[in-house]
Amino acid sequence: MSARVLVGVKRVIDYAVKIRVKPDNSGVVTDGVKHSMNPFCEIAVEEAVKLKEKKLIKEVVVVSCGPQQVQETIRTALAMGADRGIHVEVSGKDSDTLGPLQVSKILAALAKKEDARLVILGKQAIDDDCNQTGQMTAALLDWPQGTFASEVVLEGDKLKVVREVDGGLETVRLRMPAVVTADLRLNTPRYATLPNIMKAKKKKIDVVKPSDLGVDLTSRLEVLRVDEPPQRQAGVKVETVEDLLSKLKEAGRI
């Protein structure tokens, strides 16, 4: 199969880091803070590499949008088995306001340019929790979408996707080309082995600009303020059920 898969990866603050809000409440502190690949993006990369190992697709191209540092994230994907990378250079003010709408426009343009049969993304990023990019990309391309995928099976030119939804599991069959977003249980991402880390050095990362792809990065959203969630207060212990009821009444809860 000569199919090409496009995988989008996002560089986010590492999930284990304790987040701090900036003193001016304009955002969170990112300087000097550990960043890594969004966990759902890791799952997306793993799925693409698995498809290649099964010889169902030919090439895995990994894409990331942002400043110079995202190349580290692309390298991690290359070390996991992706074939080549594309760094869409977005820096300064533009990278602060980069959101799902802009990224999906970029991905749609690249999917067409690279003649991709399949676009796999993580279902959401753990910094903004948007859960929009996959859906928007499919809409812009007018392609079918299988989101929250916990299982993906290639059947000729069709794709069977098992989706994790609130009511349980939903199985859909999509005609390719299609967009899939990866959910937690799709797979367990592999460790980048040391030999592959060294091999990844030689793999290519092309740098392109959004303007090359005809994409306008203007944001329609403006962040007004970022606050920490309220500190959890200590609870109050009471002796009897009567006390509990009267306290709840006092607090206006019942």
Place this chain on the structure above:
Amino acid sequence: MAVLLAVRAASRGVCCHLHLTPFASSTRSFSEKLTSKSKTERSGAESTVDHLIYTQEHFALKESLNKIIEQEINPFVDKWEEECMFPAHRVFKILGNAGFLGVNKPIEYGGLGLDFSYSVAVAEELGNIRCGGIPMAIGVQSDMATPALARFGSAELKKEFLQPTIAGDKVVCLGVSEVGAGSDVASIKTKAVRKGDDLIINGGKMWTTNGTQADWMCLLANTSEGPPHRNKSLICLPMKLPGIHIARKIDKIGMRSSDTAEIYFEDVRVPYKNIIGEEGMGFTYQMLQFQEERLWGVANVLTAMDNIIRETIDYTRQRKIFQQPILHHQTVHFRLAELQTEVELLRSLLYHATAMYIRGIDVTKLASMAKLKAGRLAREAGDGCLQFWGGMGFCSDVLVSRFYRDSRLLSIGAGADEVMLSIICKYMDTLPKK
């Protein structure tokens, strides 16, 4: 027209494995809160820009190794410490598959042929394992029992012993110390006497890390009469041969997850061709192996010290005495600053020695200095930090008490402090002349 929205601070899904909701809703920890089961926050320089000896690949290596540690090792450490054993074959196979056991070993035998700075990066990252025993056992497998074989062994020996060790299929142990000889390596008594095409081995070894689980041993034995520095050889010894007795697994105050064996040899027969390199060169080969072993140990304990200093800060920040956090008392934050300063000094010495070593320069003096300082600083840091934990520091279920026990070995094993001092004095030309 721009749509204005107030965007709330993102709530992030913590530790994906535990939650089923499609919309990751668990709250993230903010700023000061101390979670009891917090993942070890990673230590060591995070910047990929302008590091003294590390490149992007070194950092990628540490990142990947850290994932393995957090998923395959740390969740089980408490259990393995209690059982006084860790599954060496299983852990080494995982590391071998990922390429971490043969970092500076020849490519033809499954190694990566990289320079020693990569081994140091691995050693540093292993310091994020929440005990000392397992990194020590890994170090024996990857950097202490195999350098001589990789450098001087025959192709046949390398195929039979080095290749599966790098792959993690065979577990190795190092047989040098004996009941009657530790620091004085030249006075070991184990003999390997030639008989036709075989060697007959009699004697015993002590303090053998991985000894109860090993498939083979890199054995140092006397193979002839003559001057004690020229009559020894290193031998590849399969551990299942008749006459090899694992006398006991030693019960130690620290490094408890690492099995340490006392072993006896009674007329053990092994082919003469199992000698690594030249007969009689064993002592020299072993001395050469020590430089890497010592730098490895330093790299490993530096990360562990960073971790306990940081955990001590976290603990003393939230624990109050006399209405304020312990950390607010000047004696506490000043002492921790002193300890951290010394850690950074030692780290600089490590990188200095490593940079020179990979350029082919002999670093015996620097490596001995680093090893000496590492053993002593680990004792100071362990003791100092434990004090600030108070009663909690005396409990078995905190990292600082385990570090206190585990790190005590560093001043003893792999060359005691006193031996390090003698080496340094030799280089300073201050030893009394014979």
